[in-house]
């Protein structure tokens with residue numbers, strides 16, 4: 001089976017969040033399962049020089065206001081990619097979505113309508129020699145593909161089925177209504193009404209309406225987003241499609257995130273050599289200026305610092321953690337108030353609390369290797385990755401019982417501990433007192449090192465790679481290719 005991914009990001013070429021990891025790793029895992037998966041994304045600056053064997057697969061004299069080419073090649077990982085080279089849309093210094101001023105590019109609607117348009121053309125056979133059986137779309141940036149496929153479909157030339165994965169419902173692709181005139185959507189046709197969203201247009205809405213199937217990145221998040229509390233205004237639309245909404249938990253790249261081979265960690269270890277983790281802990285304490293105490297349970301956080309992540313709860317629970325002899329290390333960047341509050345906490349508790357403001361990939365590996373536990377108190381979390389890294393590194397996750405966090409961590413309640421299935425701690429609701437109780441429970445268990453190590457070993461042997469998720473996507477693809485009514 002041939003599958004076309006249409007995505008705004010793909011690791012290692014371009015990444016701003018978890019979506020890039022999925023778009024980079026899932027096609028490779030699918031290839032191992034016999035699927036010919038290729039990835040279409042914009043040729044942001046510098047990307048063309050990072051693929052091997054480039055060939056021009058298609059030229060377009062006018063793609064939303066300028067010339068464009070589709071360049072096919074491979075990444076260093078062997079992933080087959082098509083880069084949409086449209087200099088008038090993508091050749092500019094800045095991020096994929098934001099300019100150097102930190103504001104959205106003013107033509108983001110055109111930039112991602114163009115990506116979606118080309119996705120639909122490739123899906124409908126524009127490239128000689130390769131056409132997909134199914135199109136896999138990711139977030140609002142590629143969601144319009146589903147509308148273009150619908151418009152282009154005819155009884156004699158049906159469009160292939162499409163699957164839209166929602167990685168985070170908070171991002172909806174909202175633009176002023178009058179922009180619809182520029183999107184190559186025929187006037188008067190249903191998609192225009194179907195894009196309307198509280199006085200604006202939403203690209204995501206077009207995808208939710210027209211994709212043959214919808215998925216999100218965990219079963220619990222799939223259930224949450226059909227409720228008014230968590231549906232972010234989309235719950236009604238999503239409820240209407242609940243029969244075509246599937247949740248599949250993301251995997252992690254377990255060759256990059258492996259404590260036995262990780263080049264960033266001081267002392268490699270595995271579940272059988274757990275004692276070595278103490279060396280990484282001491283190294284991290286030393287690196288961060290924390291007191292070198294082997295017996296202090298060291299909690300860590302690696303996160304964007306935003307309201308979503310619930311880290312504003314941390315300063316409230318800190319005093320009781322410290323009173324019980326625990327330490328806290330935070331690596332994160334984002335909200336200025338939160339950064340300041342955490343830095344204040346570090347200044348108040350020298351030697352017990354360390355805060356590093358910034359984005360530092362190698363340091364995030366040393367955090368996972370050196371800490372005893374990782375705290376993820378998100379208010380909502382479609383899937384979450386850091387708790388999965390924590391499982392792999394025997395760094396016990398303490399998580400809010402929401403979204404993918406609820407699906408990937410088994411709470412260390414009495415029964416789960418007795419049966420040897422526990423992998424971490426969950427708490428609900430997402431407030432400071434429930435978080436504090438969970439941290440207390442972790443500190444209690446940490447005092448019983450044999451029980452703690454059983455928990456760590458169980459966490460480390462849990463399969464968090466991509467193969468399970470890939471098998472589920474293959475199942476879903478096969479069902480869609482056989483049964484989806486053509487758009």
Ligand code: ADP
Pocket residue numbers: 017018019302303304331332333358359360361364383384385386387
């Ligand atoms: P989200 O995509 O909502 O930010 P995820 O948990 O799905 O949350 O993914 C976050 C990714 O970004 C993880 O790979 C995490 O290790 C990484 N990350 C977040 N903040 C930092 C940071 N300050 N330094 C290094 N890596 C970070």
